[in-house]
Amino acid sequence: MDTLPAPGSFNLDGIVPWGRRLDEYAAFFGLSAVPRGWPAILDIGAGPASFAAEATRQGARVVALDPLYRFGGDAIRRRYAATRHDMAAGLERAQRRFVWDFYPSPADVLRRRDEALELFLDDYDWGRICGRYLAAALPALPLADSSFGLALVSHLLFLYSHELDADFHVEALAELARVAREVRVFPLLDLEGFRSPHLEAVVAGLAERGLVAEELPVAFEFQKGATSLLRVRRG
Numbered sequence: 001m002d003t004l005p006a007p008g009s010f011n012l013d014g015i016v017p018w019g020r021r022l023d024e025y026a027a028f029f030g031l032s033a034v035p036r037g038w039p040a041i042l043d044i045g046a047g048p049a050s051f052a053a054e055a056t057r058q059g060a061r062v063v064a065l066d067p068l069y070r071f072g073g074d075a076i077r078r079r080y081a082a083t084r085h086d087m088a089a090g091l092e093r094a095q096r097r098f099v100w101d102f103y104p105s106p107a108d109v110l111r112r113r114d115e116a117l118e119l120f121l122d123d124y125d126w127g128r129i130c131g132r133y134l135a136a137a138l139p140a141l142p143l144a145d146s147s148f149g150l151a152l153v154s155h156l157l158f159l160y161s162h163e164l165d166a167d168f169h170v171e172a173l174a175e176l177a178r179v180a181r182e183v184r185v186f187p188l189l190d191l192e193g194f195r196s197p198h199l200e201a202v203v204a205g206l207a208e209r210g211l212v213a214e215e216l217p218v219a220f221e222f223q224k225g226a227t228s229l230l231r232v233r234r235g
């Protein structure tokens with residue numbers, strides 16, 4: 001990108017490779033413990049998050065999927081480094097739009113992103129060989145029906161409502177409900193901190209396909225007002 005975000009804004013061009021850690025995923029998705037073994041968990045748009053690496057170490061079966069995984073670890077590290085400065089600047093400028101509770105400071109957020117990247121990269125080469133990291137993209141997944149118990153979508157759908165339209169969201173969530181028994185999406189706000197303009201249309205579009213989408217409270221808040229997730233299941 002050529003320009004930094006405007007003061008108070010946290011909108012960056014494109015969808016950034018910014019990864020979170022397992023304890024953050026557990027907070028977003030209300031996972032008191034990551035289920036071990038089967039049923040397997042699918043992390044969609046996982047990027048350089050360390051959820052798959054950390055959960056695998058705890059005995060869970062996790063597959064992470066992202067178009068970014070067509071690249072090797074060095075390229076992903078470079079891509080992360082290229083966006084880190086702008087992300088740090090955006091976070092500083094938009095501080096008042098966040099709740100500094102789980103994370104005490106912008107520096108703590110950055111430290112966690114760096115840790116997640118390193119944990120992810122430590123696991124990436126071996127994990128690719130094991131099939132833990134799949135290069136693919138919504139809305140069409142190269143996965144069998146019902147092959148996962150749970151699919152998690154963190155900081156992709158709804159957050160990037162300006163890049164991804166309502167039809168894309170319906171197609172993507174219907175595809176996820178095909179491959180997983182339950183889908184959870186967090187957050188439901190866009191990058192500007194507003195409730196996604198697609199939410200109502202997406203819930204209605206899913207209902208037309210026989211899918212039940214429910215908004216459930218989350219005991220975690222960073223983006224002010226981002227206190228719910230969307231759970232999608234077959235009716």
Ligand SMILES: C[S@@+](CC[C@H](N)C(=O)[O-])C[C@H]1O[C@@H](n2cnc3c(N)ncnc32)[C@H](O)[C@@H]1O
Pocket residue numbers: 015016017018019020021044045046047048049065066067068136137138139153154155156
């Ligand atoms: C902001 S990152 C979030 C990473 C991780 N889920 C987390 O919360 O830590 C968004 C990720 O979505 C990925 N992405 C973009 N378009 C996608 C698509 N069509 N299908 C799946 N992933 C996509 C990007 O490559 C990027 O790694």
